[in-house]
Amino acid sequence: MRFPKTIAILTIALSLLSCSHKKNDLSSDNLKGKVKSVTVTVYNAVTKFGKIQSGNFYSKTIILYNDNGNRVEVDHFELDMSLIGKTIYKYDQTGNKIKEEDFNSKGNLCNTRIFKYSSAGKIDECYFVSPEGNLMAKVIFEYDSKGNKTGQKAYNSEGVESTELRFANDVTGSVISDKDLYDQVNNDYSSFMKNSKHIIVFRDGGPYYDRDQMDVMCQYGNIDKEGNWLVKHEPDFIVERDIEY
Numbered sequence: 001m002r003f004p005k006t007i008a009i010l011t012i013a014l015s016l017l018s019c020s021h022k023k024n025d026l027s028s029d030n031l032k033g034k035v036k037s038v039t040v041t042v043y044n045a046v047t048k049f050g051k052i053q054s055g056n057f058y059s060k061t062i063i064l065y066n067d068n069g070n071r072v073e074v075d076h077f078e079l080d081m082s083l084i085g086k087t088i089y090k091y092d093q094t095g096n097k098i099k100e101e102d103f104n105s106k107g108n109l110c111n112t113r114i115f116k117y118s119s120a121g122k123i124d125e126c127y128f129v130s131p132e133g134n135l136m137a138k139v140i141f142e143y144d145s146k147g148n149k150t151g152q153k154a155y156n157s158e159g160v161e162s163t164e165l166r167f168a169n170d171v172t173g174s175v176i177s178d179k180d181l182y183d184q185v186n187n188d189y190s191s192f193m194k195n196s197k198h199i200i201v202f203r204d205g206g207p208y209y210d211r212d213q214m215d216v217m218c219q220y221g222n223i224d225k226e227g228n229w230l231v232k233h234e235p236d237f238i239v240e241r242d243i244e245y
Contacts, residue, residue, distance in 0.1 A: 024069035031243070033226035038063045039242040045233065054238045068095055085110070096121070111136075120147060 026035055039062050046055035057079045064073040070091065076084040083105045090099040100113040112129040128137040138155045154163040222230035224243065232239040 025071045026065060026069035029063070030228075032228055034245055035065055035069070035228075035243055037065065037244045041240045041242075043238045043240075045236055045238050052233055052238070054240075058237060066091075070095070070097065094121075122147065 026032075029038070031038065039060070041060045042058040043054035044056045044058055045052050047053070060077040060079070060081070062075045062077070063071060064075075066072045068091075071089050073086060073088055075086045078084060085102060085104050088101045088103070089097055090101075092098050096115070096117055098115055101109060102111040104110050109131045111131070114127040114129060115123055116125040116127075118124045122143055123141050125141070126139040127135060128139075130136050135157050137157065138159075139152055140155070141152045142150045144150050152165050153161055155161050219233040220229040220231070221233070224230060226243075226245070228241070228243055230241050230243070232241075
């Protein structure tokens with residue numbers, strides 16, 4: 001499922017909400033054991049002689065993890081292994097991620113995301129900052145009294161709310177109170193305008209449901225001794241993983 005471009009900030013911030021559902025990034029990346037790094041190479045899937053095979057190169061990513069199993073660096077490469085860009089992750093003494101920094105191929109800072117936490121350890125806010133230090137956008141996360149995610153709102157640099165995301169199913173123990181929004185949700189998600197504001201509402205616990213549905217359509221092969229797959233066949237791509245322990 002592809003999301004509209006207008007929710008780019010929210011879809012980036014959605015990954016942050018998974019922090020309340022996973023122990024670390026290794027579990028989120030479906031990796032077992034003490035993994036130091038993973039090289040992920042993606043090819044377009046082509047059918048030859050009735051069999052699905054790797055076609056043209058699509059992307060290569062190297063992910064580095066710390067001792068806590070969280071990402072510390074993600075590097076993106078061209079086919080010739082020339083660097084496209086990288087993201088550096090920083091944590092506080094308690095292990096909470098406090099900053100992400102994106103760099104281009106020349107090592108210049110492109111974007112920064114700064115995270116603020118509540119006393120309960122939940123992500124309260126995420127700030128998108130330009131290389132010059134100017135605020136570009138802000139995302140505020142919302143939870144119910146049980147600590148379940150209920151939604152998030154994105155604001156532009158002027159403080160004007162531009163997009164709102166709500167979760168419409170009680171899989172996580174929460175249901176949105178706006179019946180008008182709930183009634184407009186289709187099988188997966190709905191995107192519409194209300195009071196000059198872009199509203200996106202997810203069913204079944206959010207976009208993680210869509211990811212699980214995709215897993216059903218995938219075929220896995222070459223399982224290593226730790227139980228991690230090394231080859232995955234998706235509908236349009238073939239993904240290969242080289243794992244360092």
